Amino acid sequence: VDGYGIPLKMSSQPNANAQPSTSHTSGSNKREITFYNSLSRSKDVFEPILPGKVSMYTCGPTVYDYAHVGNFRAFLTYDTIKRVLQYFGYDVDHICNLTDIDDKIIKRCNEQNISLMELTHKFANLFMDDLKALNIVPARAYPRATDHIPEMVQLIQDLERNGLAYQSDEGSWYFNVAEKEGYGQQLVTLDLAGMKKRSGSETAGAIRGTDADEYDAEKVGLRDFALWKSHKPDFDRDDATWDTEIGRGRPGWHLECSAMAKKYLGDTIDLHAGGVDLTFPHHENEIAQSEGSSGCRFCNCWMHNGFVNIGAKDEKMSKSKGNFLTLRTACPKPDDVRAYRYLVVSSYYRNPLSFTDAAMGAARGALKRIDALRTKLDGVLENGGFSEGGVDGVIAPVVMEQLEKFDRAIADDLAMPRAAACLFAVLKAAEGEFKRFAKETKAAEKADSAVTVEPLDLAGLATVNHALLKMDKVFGLFY
Ligand SMILES: [Zn+2]
Known part of the structure; x- marks a missing residue:
């Protein structure tokens, strides 16, 4: 008798079409979900x-x-x-x-x-x-x-x-x-x-x-x-x-x-x-x-x-109510489709989701910020490589901490709002480094050669790039 009061036997062939298990990694990334x-x-x-x-x-x-x-x-x-x-x-x-x-x-x-x-x-x-x-x-x-x-x-x-x-x-x-x-x-x-x-x-x-x-x-x-x-x-x-x-x-x-x-x-x-x-x-x-x-x-x-609610009255979207939006009408541009993906994936799946202009606007803004940073990372990491600089910067420890938090969040009944916060914490660390470098470069130009410019923490930025790609295995936004 199982927990629901019904006697049931387990199937002798639970997964008849499946191949024998060979690929499960029981090492570092095994986590209780x-x-x-x-x-x-x-x-x-x-x-x-x-x-x-x-x-x-x-x-x-x-x-x-x-x-x-x-x-x-x-x-x-x-x-x-x-x-x-x-x-x-x-x-x-x-x-x-x-x-x-x-x-x-x-x-x-x-x-x-x-x-x-x-x-x-x-x-x-x-x-x-x-x-x-x-x-x-x-x-x-x-x-x-x-x-x-x-x-x-x-x-x-x-x-x-x-x-x-x-x-x-x-x-x-x-x-x-x-x-x-x-x-x-x-x-x-x-x-x-x-x-x-x-x-x-x-x-x-x-x-x-x-x-x-x-x-x-x-x-x-x-x-x-x-x-x-x-x-x-x-x-x-x-x-x-x-x-x-x-x-x-x-x-x-x-x-x-x-x-x-x-x-x-x-x-x-x-x-x-x-x-x-x-x-x-x-x-x-x-x-x-x-x-x-x-x-x-x-x-x-x-x-x-959960449901998707729509409009100012936050009504449930349904065909019978006549207030439904197809993907094509709601998202005419390819970037809107990605924004919709981000909006849904970064929400907590069991809660109702409000599909409003404001929510889509925020999702578009978030994507724009992610895309802008990735372009910058591509620019410096392409030629800078991974060997420059040490791991003693301030970025790498932030990235490690956020990756650990990210793993915990997604394993906790898909707590994707928390996972999105981790992604943005990593993003912020990289943005801060680019800002610092730009500011010092500007100051050095003003004062001619009197000021030394600390080079970009390329090793740290490489960890950011790695973390974003890793997190994107779940978010699925980089396409
Ligand atoms: Zn069914």
Whole structure:
């Protein structure tokens, strides 16, 4: 019995597709990392199943429209998690799905009179372009739901065998929530009274948080959710319908993540991330499906990032509110994209983030300062080399201290505001040295040769350059 009251065995093959661990550096950069785990509701020491290797699954976009800057906060958070793990020597096997079948996609195809493939490939490609523009480290794979129909069918059959799935008279398949011990108590704490069977007068919409749709009339329990939606001739399309052993239809959204996580990463994964809005029902349902079919713990660490708020009223950005900004409209210039990256990456991922002109202005200013110093460093270090001067300057000790603080900050549940402060402390030390040199040079020119100018502390500046490059492995701004 684990900490959540559910007996679960560990998977014998936690990471079926992974190679044996060879690359983990257990030496100087091994550090205890803590992450806030939504499963335990506490900051826990992160311990992957295989030492040095991390299997990581993240929920990707629904590819029917441009992703908005709120979505990109999630993708940048995934990137920061991954970069921090890689910084400390972990080998991260990351999978991010693309949702290319759901109600919204079908509606959009019908509106625009284009095929599912045409629509979803277009927006999948645009999504990849945006990831590149944001300097996001690519995942091993971005699997598409429609390429994994057999895996999803198999999962439903496994669930049925375990008494957790049933088919409605209309042919749809549902997850039987009442039969799943611990449902609604993993990432959330649901009122179990809401899980009782439907009585005549109740409607699913009356219960907050269920993903109510037109299939609700077919299900038995109010909180039961669709695994497979049977073909409805007046709504469904041929290019979004599959004939399978469990009937003619299409998969439910939650199912695809369980099926693809299992296929690419095995029954038990180390880390799963997503926006906080996915906690329930999506992630809770993933757990129910994966654990209900395999009997293994699905994921050991769940991480959720906060919303992006927008405008003077600090409203949550969402497509339904109509106040969403795509990356292209919010950041028309390449430097704006970098500034947006800095704004998100230097924030604390669990807090809400205000996307305002002032915040973007501050991010642009910070980048400008970083870029200016790097240009100066390039100018003096290119020809000056690393051999000049000693390490007895004032810069090197500052750099060493800040690098240590930086490591501590990023290992402390991605305390990126603290990490950014370290970066600027290093920057300031170098700026101070350039200022000192310029001032002395000017004074010497005024007084002719009477004043001696202490040369630039090139060794110290070289440590600054090294520290900035090291920190940028996490910030990802130098591109
Ligand atoms: Zn998902």
